[in-house]
Amino acid sequence: MISNTIDQEIKQAMLAKDQAKLRGLRAIKAALLLAKTEKGPSEEITEEAELKLLQKLIKQRKESADIYKQQGREDLSSIEEEEIAVISAFLPKQLNEAEIEQIIIKVIQLSGAASVKDMGKVMGLANKELAGKADGKLIAEIVKRQLA
Structure with missing residues (x-):
């Protein structure tokens, strides 16, 4: 579970006075605490939900960074x-496009999908298979290209 590791990492970052790492770790901890309170005190967050949460944090920061670049900031x-780099360290190794394409081809063969009409079914299976290992937008592009 990521939440156990985060507390240890925060302590180490505080001792090292690493402000960039500390910001990223605190963002993860805050998001995890928020997710736990939404679920209720008795339910634990699954590892899959943690990965989705981290991907969401990275996506938000990428969008913010792009806006800041456009504004010259x-x-x-x-x-x-810097925060993206810290958060990314907790995700599994990201696959390259060729590796993703191979997995999607297998998913398409197993699902029996024949056309773009079957994209929803393939996306559901592909997202499960590639959870945390690839960007959703890239998965969708490859699935669409393979089914076309």
């Missing part, structure tokens, strides 16, 4: 990119 953009 490199100082704020670099802060977002």
Whole structure:
């Protein structure tokens, strides 16, 4: 579970006075606490939900960094990119496009999908198979390309 590791990492970052890492870790901890309170005190967050949460945090920071770059605010953009690096360290190794494509081809064969009409079924299976290992937008592009 990521939440156990985060507390240890926060302590180490505090001792090392690593502000960038501390910001990223605190963002993860805050998001995890929020998710726990939404679920209720008796339910634990699954590892899959944690991965989705981390991907969401990275996506938000990428969008913010892009906006800051467009506005010429490199100082704020670099802060977002530092946090992305910290958060990304808790995700599984990201697959490259060729590896993703191989997995999607297998998923399409197993599901029996024949056309773009079957995209929803394939996306559901592909997202389960590639959870935390690939960006959803890239998965969708590859599935669409394979089914076309």
